[in-house]
Amino acid sequence: xxxxxxxxIRVKNISKKFCRDIRNNLWYxxxxxxxxQIGISIRSNRLRxxxxxxxxxxxxxxxGGEVTAIIGMNGSGKTTxxxxxxxxxxxxxxxxxxxxxxxxxPIFALSAGLRPLFTGRENIFIKGAAYGMDxxxxxxxxxxxxxxxxxxxxxxxxxxxxxxxxxxxxxxxIAVATHPDIFIIDEALAVGDSIFxxxxxxxxxxxxxxxxxxxxxxxxxxxxxxxxxxxLLVLDKGELVKDTRDITEGLLFYVNHCFKGQSxxxxxxxxxxxxQWGSDE
Amino acid sequence: xxxxxxxxxxxxxxxxxxxxxxxxxxILEYKxxxxxxxxxxxxxxxxxxxxGLFWMLxxxxxxxxxxxxxxxxxxxxxxxxxxxYPAYVLFSSTLWIFFFEAYKSVSESVxxxxxxxxxxxxxxxxVVLERIGFHLMNFIVxxxxxxxxxxxxxxxxxxxxxxxxxxxxxxxxxGVSLGMFVAVLKVVAVDFSNAMDEIxxxxxYLTPIVYATHADLGFLSQIVKWNPLTYLLGFPRDxxxxxxxxxxxxxxxxxxxxxxxxxxxxxxxSISSPLLVERLFGx
Numbered sequence: 001x002x003x004x005x006x007x008x009i010r011v012k013n014i015s016k017k018f019c020r021d022i023r024n025n026l027w028y029x030x031x032x033x034x035x036x037q038i039g040i041s042i043r044s045n046r047l048r049x050x051x052x053x054x055x056x057x058x059x060x061x062x063x064g065g066e067v068t069a070i071i072g073m074n075g076s077g078k079t080t081x082x083x084x085x086x087x088x089x090x091x092x093x094x095x096x097x098x099x100x101x102x103x104x105x106p107i108f109a110l111s112a113g114l115r116p117l118f119t120g121r122e123n124i125f126i127k128g129a130a131y132g133m134d135x136x137x138x139x140x141x142x143x144x145x146x147x148x149x150x151x152x153x154x155x156x157x158x159x160x161x162x163x164x165x166x167x168x169x170x171x172x173x174i175a176v177a178t179h180p181d182i183f184i185i186d187e188a189l190a191v192g193d194s195i196f197x198x199x200x201x202x203x204x205x206x207x208x209x210x211x212x213x214x215x216x217x218x219x220x221x222x223x224x225x226x227x228x229x230x231x232l233l234v235l236d237k238g239e240l241v242k243d244t245r246d247i248t249e250g251l252l253f254y255v256n257h258c259f260k261g262q263s264x265x266x267x268x269x270x271x272x273x274x275x276q277w278g279s280d281e
Numbered sequence: 282x283x284x285x286x287x288x289x290x291x292x293x294x295x296x297x298x299x300x301x302x303x304x305x306x307x308i309l310e311y312k313x314x315x316x317x318x319x320x321x322x323x324x325x326x327x328x329x330x331x332x333g334l335f336w337m338l339x340x341x342x343x344x345x346x347x348x349x350x351x352x353x354x355x356x357x358x359x360x361x362x363x364x365x366y367p368a369y370v371l372f373s374s375t376l377w378i379f380f381f382e383a384y385k386s387v388s389e390s391v392x393x394x395x396x397x398x399x400x401x402x403x404x405x406x407x408v409v410l411e412r413i414g415f416h417l418m419n420f421i422v423x424x425x426x427x428x429x430x431x432x433x434x435x436x437x438x439x440x441x442x443x444x445x446x447x448x449x450x451x452x453x454x455x456g457v458s459l460g461m462f463v464a465v466l467k468v469v470a471v472d473f474s475n476a477m478d479e480i481x482x483x484x485x486y487l488t489p490i491v492y493a494t495h496a497d498l499g500f501l502s503q504i505v506k507w508n509p510l511t512y513l514l515g516f517p518r519d520x521x522x523x524x525x526x527x528x529x530x531x532x533x534x535x536x537x538x539x540x541x542x543x544x545x546x547x548x549x550x551s552i553s554s555p556l557l558v559e560r561l562f563g564x
Binding site: 018025026029030032033036037042083086087088089090104106107108109112113115117118122125126129130131132133134135 | 310311313314316317318321324325328329396397398399400401402403465468469470471549552553555556557558559560
């Protein structure tokens with residue numbers, strides 16, 4: 001998928017393995033900790049008993065000026081991949097190369113880091129600090145965050161009393177205030193009201209007008225991909241099975257390839273949705 | 282444009298020393314986050330309780346009650362403590378709690394902050410520093426309560442008492458170091474961390490808390506003599522209560538060992554911590 005824009009992230013032969021069994025997982029972890037202490041590399045392409053590849057040999061580039069959607073069934077490795085790209089997980093094989101001085105803001109679970117006993121205003125400082133913002137920056141941005149979140153007078157109410165939509169709005173607004181160069185959104189817009197969601201999609205589209213900025217949008221919702229993506233990566237059982245800029249074609253492939261064994265009715269419904277959007281476009 | 286025209290950062294394995302230096306640097310960039318987390322942890326503790334600070338005093342007060350009863354019943358001879366027994370036990374117990382809570386807080390750093398570690402790429406050292414900050418804030422009130430109690434029981438404070446906070450640093454480092462080892466083991470080797478918790482509980486009775494440093498304990502006296510906590514806890518206590526410098530030299534030796542232990546623990550924690558997050562799902 002060559003493109004003329006700047007490459008912001010290069011994902012090169014990334015593989016990641018996990019273990020299905022908790023006891024084995026702990027034992028392997030213990031071994032890995034000891035190996036790392038004495039300088040033995042734990043990066044290996046061999047699976048130990050009960051391990052499996054959550055990601056296998058994934059390679060792609062992320063370009064500036066576009067929204068790249070990553071779609072796949074549950075357990076296909078989408079979140080693991082974005083956690084590796086965000087430097088939260090370490091890969092067992094391969095490497096992620098990030099353009100220098102680019103700021104990555106990942107949002108995974110929107111409510112993570114919010115403290116229910118504290119007010120929305122206090123939480124802006126808590127979660128904002130987790131994104132690496134300092135006190136002065138947050139004081140300068142707090143009005144923009146409150147305004148974007150549309151929380152209104154509830155901003156001085158404990159977050160524990162917020163609805164899930166309000167929490168999502170607050171969290172998303174804090175993440176937006178970091179002004180990231182690479183914005184990784186993992187299923188984060190699945191909740192919240194439709195008006196706010198539309199506002200977020202507009203914000204994402206505005207963001208990528210800057211050719212240096214990229215958005216990586218992880219989901220398994222076809223309609224959201226159709227709405228915002230310019231490029232589609234399809235993951236299936238840890239493997240990258242499709243990389244395309246023809247979103248309709250990519251989604252048809254996704255439904256046909258990944259929904260094998262699913263009910264025909266559900267599959268046809270999804271195919272209709274994609275085809276209908278394709279003809280509208 | 283092509284990739285090579287830009288400077289790029291690689292998320293790959295670097296030399297261990299470089300990795301630890303990078304960790305230290307990024308911790309400094311997150312100092313406001315550490316402050317916020319500490320503030321939130323301290324305030325959250327009191328937001329749901331009406332009795333608030335009382336719970337921080339309960340443990341040392343209960344220890345005093347139990348040991349004073351045993352002492353008055355003649356079951357137990359603590360030796361020459363140099364201060365009225367209730368005040369001695371209260372103060373010593375406070376110091377033990379200072380050590381034990383430092384250990385416990387830091388050992389829970391990864392599991393306690395698992396959600397935030399799974400969703401934000403923050404340096405792991407930040408959660409250790411937050412736990413230390415939280416622990417120090419919790420310690421201030423019980424420590425201040427000790428001062429009037431010591432004076433009430435006829436103890437005296439002098440210029441050496443001013444050195445007391447400095448002398449506490451090695452005891453803090455000891456707790457933090459053990460905590461950092463156990464923080465990793467708590468995720469990957471639960472049996473080891475449980476064993477460590479139990480060992481520390483036993484060590485409490487082999488440390489001069491409810492008896493004097495030189496009390497005659499029979500065969501246990503030798504174990505107490507070789508226990509580093511005897512000096513890490515005993516010397517600051519002697520400074521505070523103006524009871525002389527007898528323990529200074531062994532305290533210095535033990536401090537030297539504790540500093541080495543701390544650097545080993547920091548290295549262990551820094552190198553192992555990136556492996557921990559993905560294992561938190563299994564815990």
